[in-house]
Amino acid sequence: MRQAVAIGAVGAAAPSLRLAAADVAAAWGTRGKGQVAVCAPDEDVLTLSWLAIVRALANAGLSVDQVDGLWWGTTRPPFAEGPSLAMLGTALRLCGDVGGALLSGSSHAGMEALVAAWTAVAAGSARTAVVVAADALVPGLGTSAESRIGAGAVAFVLTAAPGPAVLVSMTQRSRPVLDRYRGDGEDSTRDVYDARLFREDVFLPMLTDVATATGEADRWSLPDPDGRLGAALARRLGADASASASAYAETGDAGAAAPLLGLRAALRAPGRAAVVGYGGGRATGIAVEVGDVVAGCADDLGAGTAVGYAEALRARGVLVASGEPVPMGVPPAGGMFVRGGVEMLALQGGRCVECGTLNVPPSVHPACIGCGGGKFEVCDLARTGTIHTFSVNHSMPAPFVAPLPLVIVDLDDGARVQFQGLSEDVPSLAVDDRVELVLRRYAVERGAPVYGYKVRRIT
Amino acid sequence: MSWNRVAVVGAGLIKFGELFEQGFEQMAAGAFEAALASVDKGMPRSAIDFAVVATQRSSLWGQESVSGNTIPSVLGLNGIACTRVENACPTGSDAFRIGAMAVASGVYDCVLVIGAEKMRDKSSDEGLLARAASGHPVYQRGESAPALFAPFATRHMHEFGTTREMLASVAVKNHHNGALDPYAHFQKEVTTADVLSGPPVCHPLHLLDCCPQTDGAAAMLLVSAERAREFTDKPVYVAGFAMASDHPWMHEKSSYVGFKATTVAAERAYRMAGLAPADIDMAEVHDCFTITEILDIEDLGFVDKGKGGIASIEGETAIGGRIPINTSGGLLAKGHPIGATGVAQLTECWWQLRGEAEDRQVDIRHGNALQHNVGGRGSGVAVVNVLTTNSG
Numbered sequence: 001m002r003q004a005v006a007i008g009a010v011g012a013a014a015p016s017l018r019l020a021a022a023d024v025a026a027a028w029g030t031r032g033k034g035q036v037a038v039c040a041p042d043e044d045v046l047t048l049s050w051l052a053i054v055r056a057l058a059n060a061g062l063s064v065d066q067v068d069g070l071w072w073g074t075t076r077p078p079f080a081e082g083p084s085l086a087m088l089g090t091a092l093r094l095c096g097d098v099g100g101a102l103l104s105g106s107s108h109a110g111m112e113a114l115v116a117a118w119t120a121v122a123a124g125s126a127r128t129a130v131v132v133a134a135d136a137l138v139p140g141l142g143t144s145a146e147s148r149i150g151a152g153a154v155a156f157v158l159t160a161a162p163g164p165a166v167l168v169s170m171t172q173r174s175r176p177v178l179d180r181y182r183g184d185g186e187d188s189t190r191d192v193y194d195a196r197l198f199r200e201d202v203f204l205p206m207l208t209d210v211a212t213a214t215g216e217a218d219r220w221s222l223p224d225p226d227g228r229l230g231a232a233l234a235r236r237l238g239a240d241a242s243a244s245a246s247a248y249a250e251t252g253d254a255g256a257a258a259p260l261l262g263l264r265a266a267l268r269a270p271g272r273a274a275v276v277g278y279g280g281g282r283a284t285g286i287a288v289e290v291g292d293v294v295a296g297c298a299d300d301l302g303a304g305t306a307v308g309y310a311e312a313l314r315a316r317g318v319l320v321a322s323g324e325p326v327p328m329g330v331p332p333a334g335g336m337f338v339r340g341g342v343e344m345l346a347l348q349g350g351r352c353v354e355c356g357t358l359n360v361p362p363s364v365h366p367a368c369i370g371c372g373g374g375k376f377e378v379c380d381l382a383r384t385g386t387i388h389t390f391s392v393n394h395s396m397p398a399p400f401v402a403p404l405p406l407v408i409v410d411l412d413d414g415a416r417v418q419f420q421g422l423s424e425d426v427p428s429l430a431v432d433d434r435v436e437l438v439l440r441r442y443a444v445e446r447g448a449p450v451y452g453y454k455v456r457r458i459t
Numbered sequence: 460m461s462w463n464r465v466a467v468v469g470a471g472l473i474k475f476g477e478l479f480e481q482g483f484e485q486m487a488a489g490a491f492e493a494a495l496a497s498v499d500k501g502m503p504r505s506a507i508d509f510a511v512v513a514t515q516r517s518s519l520w521g522q523e524s525v526s527g528n529t530i531p532s533v534l535g536l537n538g539i540a541c542t543r544v545e546n547a548c549p550t551g552s553d554a555f556r557i558g559a560m561a562v563a564s565g566v567y568d569c570v571l572v573i574g575a576e577k578m579r580d581k582s583s584d585e586g587l588l589a590r591a592a593s594g595h596p597v598y599q600r601g602e603s604a605p606a607l608f609a610p611f612a613t614r615h616m617h618e619f620g621t622t623r624e625m626l627a628s629v630a631v632k633n634h635h636n637g638a639l640d641p642y643a644h645f646q647k648e649v650t651t652a653d654v655l656s657g658p659p660v661c662h663p664l665h666l667l668d669c670c671p672q673t674d675g676a677a678a679m680l681l682v683s684a685e686r687a688r689e690f691t692d693k694p695v696y697v698a699g700f701a702m703a704s705d706h707p708w709m710h711e712k713s714s715y716v717g718f719k720a721t722t723v724a725a726e727r728a729y730r731m732a733g734l735a736p737a738d739i740d741m742a743e744v745h746d747c748f749t750i751t752e753i754l755d756i757e758d759l760g761f762v763d764k765g766k767g768g769i770a771s772i773e774g775e776t777a778i779g780g781r782i783p784i785n786t787s788g789g790l791l792a793k794g795h796p797i798g799a800t801g802v803a804q805l806t807e808c809w810w811q812l813r814g815e816a817e818d819r820q821v822d823i824r825h826g827n828a829l830q831h832n833v834g835g836r837g838s839g840v841a842v843v844n845v846l847t848t849n850s851g
Contacts, residue, residue: 326584326585326588326589326591326592327592328592328596328600329592329593329594329596330595330596332596336596337596340595344596344597360598360708360710361595361598364595369706369711388614388715389610389611389613389614389617389715390610390613391605391606391609391610391612391613391661391662391663391664392609392659392661392662393591393601393603393605393606393609393661393662394658394659394660394661394662395588395603395605395660395661396588396591396601396603397583397584397585397588397589397591397592398584400591400592400601403659403662404601406601406602406606406610406709408610408709408710408715409710416710416711417598417710418598418599418602418708418709418710419597419598420600420601431613431614431617442596442597442600443592443596443600445596450596450597452596452597452598452600453597
């Protein structure tokens with residue numbers, strides 16, 4: 001590669017819920033330790049990715065218009081087929097001609113995304129690239145993976161060197177073997193067929209080979225799909241894998257994000273850091289020379305809210321009430337989304353050129369609510385504000401989940417908009433509270449996720 | 460000087476409730492017969508030449524395409540002119556307003572205003588609550604009916620110190636009145652403790668802060684003022700009416716402690732009637748939720764802004780109070796079959812002005828009664844009608 005490439009900053013996100021492995025084990029009469037992170041019903045890989053990228057860009061001190069490529073690695077994008085990457089880019093307010101790619105198909109997708117972005121910056125086809133890896137896999141009920149598979153996202157900002165950390169070497173291997181996989185049309189990920197077969201004949205030999213080729217390092221991010229293999233590999237290599245061990249302890253196995261969440265932790269001190277990622281029969285090792293601590297590598301991801309097994313299953317969409325959910329009034333493939341999709345995802349208002357009033361959403365306001373004027377400048381709205389008033393809805397049919405706050409917010413740019421709030425904020429919600437907006441999944445309608453912003457209290 | 464070009468010579472309704480045994484047609488026919496029977500000197504069906512039909516949620520009984528021709532046939536009036544009106548919660552009161560204008564125009568001699576609504580043919584989940592999934596997929600998602608009013612309660616509490624006990628006093632009073640009204644859906648008293656301890660529906664509103672889902676129908680007969688005495692010796696005149704609109708999105712309100720549409724409509728109606736709030740003897744106002752009545756009595760000028768909760772808990776709005784409100788039991792106890800609601804409220808005003816409200820009768824000192832509805836997306840539609848016994 002011609003151009004040396006640096007990691008400028010990193011950002012990460014964990015979902016809202018935490019499930020103790022002991023709760024899973026209790027349901028199946030087994031034993032379990034540790035915890036996994038679980039998406040709330042309104043979170044998914046896209047909302048987690050969005051948050052990780054917003055944080056990474058803030059840590060880098062960059063605005064989105066400086067980004068010219070977005071590489072997204074996730075085993076299961078929100079659409080099996082559909083506009084996943086376009087929606088993420090729009091929600092980030094990236095311009096329409098931004099480059100990049102969506103890489104998926106296995107939990108190796110995060111490493112593939114990092115390699116692709118690295119290659120693009122090295123080749124000079126992108127100056128500032130964002131790599132994001134995220135997963136929120138749905139493990140098969142009753143499998144050992146159930147108390148291990150978590151969720152999370154991590155984003156890296158790559159630029160031409162110099163920078164605080166520089167990517168220095170890469171090794172890749174492939175073997176056509178089945179580990180954890182999901183067949184076409186299946187809902188959940190199957191566990192490995194035989195744990196000892198996988199350990200002795202696939203995992204340890206293949207990853208030892210990749211790690212050895214990657215070279216010596218002070219701190220390692222090593223894969224740990226079952227809670228023991230990571231330590232076994234570290235022993236065999238004589239490696240310090242405490243960085244990835246702490247990441248796994250926090251979120252569980254975050255799939256495509258897992259190796260890079262471990263790498264994030266390994267960037268906390270100067271020296272040589274290395275990451276090995278594995279999935280779908282592919283393994284990649286990358287070494288990074290850390291000069292300065294990378295901004296964002298020690299950001300707190302939050303403790304989350306503890307939930308029981310049944311609530312976690314409901315949040316993952318595995319436990320579903322019988323009967324027909326009430327359909328959304330507007331079909332997600334219909335004209336309203338063609339006219340109003342961008343303004344909804346990018347959070348736009350129409351500022352009246354006559355009186356300055358912000359009209360939200362712009363597509364339904366040909367006349368200004370302030371003065372009746374008809375000329376507007378479409379602009380990005382502020383993502384912080386103050387609660388003017390609110391309610392908490394307790395009585396709605398499925399698929400709604402109560403309690404649901406509905407919050408009328410005065411954004412800091414003067415716009416007044418109603419958004420949903422987060423159920424976890426219900427007990428303490430009050431007029432005049434300061435809030436920020438986070439991207440969440442408002443609905444899944446006819447198989448399509450519908451995204452918009454929700455209000456979160458700033459504590 | 461009131462407008463007084465139109466007189467109401469007949470009015471009636473059916474008992475409101477969960478009328479699973481009656482269809483839209485039977486309910487409408489029942490209300491029509493009651494209105495006809497109320498005409499003191501009688502009225503032949505053939506006198507009626509135009510009907511205004513008020514119905515708002517025909518989707519609640521799977522008849523999205525209800526239109527003007529749905530009603531004349533079932534009332535034995537086949538062939539007359541008929542127009543359907545849909546205008547959110549003020550549908551019935553707007554139909555009355557339009558009926559009065561039709562008579563005043565001189566085009567029609569005798570106009571039937573009839574409201575009917577089947578609220579309970581679909582389950583609540585598939586019916587009224589499904590509204591949570593309609594509208595804008597983000598900015599209105601989750602907005603079932605209580606969510607259109609609860610934010611006003613939150614803000615009114617914040618600005619004026621209004622309490623849940625003050626809200627509850629509205630429910631206690633209206634259920635007391637409902638217990639006196641043979642047409643009410645609920646004819647049973649409730650206590651403050653009942654209201655406060657009810658399950659939350661949409662914070663800060665609990666179950667008894669909310670009106671029920673009720674089937675019902677109501678009808679009125681309108682003729683020109685000059686012809687009123689052909690039908691009755693106790694005519695009630697239309698003193699004035701008005702309607703106003705406001706921006707439809709919940710986040711577009713200039714204030715969350717009152718409804719601008721109500722304030723504007725009230726100003727216009729008072730001006731047309733040549734009356735002031737102090738001239739009104741009683742009022743039927745839109746109490747879909749307890750907070751709504753508190754906002755209404757402020758917006759209609761019966762109490763100062765911010766004082767609605769205190770006035771309610773101190774009994775100013777009770778039968779026998781300074782300004783009796785919702786003597787019929789209101790939407791909270793009598794029920795809210797949307798298209799019928801405004802027409803039924805006007806019927807209560809008609810009875811009160813004629814001294815026919817029995818146990819609910821209030822002192823009629825000035826001879827004026829007011830009826831009000833507010834509703835729609837963002838409570839952006841309000842209608843105020845004023846009736847009077849004063850002929851000039």
